Amino acid sequence: MSKKIPLLLLLLLLFFISHLTAQIDRDAVLGLPTATTAEMLSIVSSYTGSVLYNTTDDLIYRYTGTEWRATEVAISSAEQLRFVRGNVNANGTIAQGAGFTVTKLTSSRYQIDFTTSFGGLPSVTFTTGDLAALNSYEDNxxxxxxxSNSRVVIVTADNTGENAREDSWFSFIAVGPE
Structure with a gap:
């Protein structure tokens, strides 16, 4: 009989531990009230500090006492990004790509205008060189x-000791908020 008591205690202990480490029950999670933007704006009297989840724009809003303000925490972790990419010939004509125009301003100076402005400052990267020499070392x-949100201006140069401006073929990728 003394062997059964420790076994029973061990089973009870394992049962207790398994309940402590189990996943959280979905009914135990606090859920925010939800509303569309129209529904949220139609709320006439709410307590200062009230919070709700806006289903229209996937943001959490807090009532300040006079207005609903979006928090800085977005529910979606992915940014809504737009990409523009292109290849441009040394003379300033577009070789490939869409969503932009190119103007050759002066020797080695190019202006790219995005057909649709980005919602914020984009990140833009360039690769330069001689299109005919892509399989060889090129140091441009x-x-x-x-x-800006709508334009980028670059200067191309040759890095073979002289660092002189030089017309150059280039490719680019611009990534930014929609």
Missing amino acids: FANIIFL
């Missing part, structure tokens, strides 16, 4: 001299 580079 591009410097961004202006960047």
Whole structure:
């Protein structure tokens, strides 16, 4: 009989531990009230500090006492991004890509205008060189001299000791908020 008591205690202990480490029950999680933007704005009297989840824009809103303000925490972890990519010939004509225009401003200076402006400042990267020499070492580079939501201006140069400006073929990728 003394062997059965420790076994019973062990089973009770294992049962207790398994309940402590079990996943949280979905009914035990606090859920926020939900509303569309129209429904949220139609609330006439709410307590300061009230919180709700706006299903229209996937954000949590807090009532300040006078207005609903979106928190900085988005429910979705993915940014809504837009990509523009292109290949541009040394003379400033578009070789491939869409969603942009190119103007050759002066020797080695190019302006790219995005057909649709980004919602914020995009990240833009360039690769320069001689299109005919893509399989060989090419040391050209591009410097961004202006960047906005709708435009980027670059200068291309050759890095073979002289660092002289030089017309150059280039490709680019611009990524930014929609």
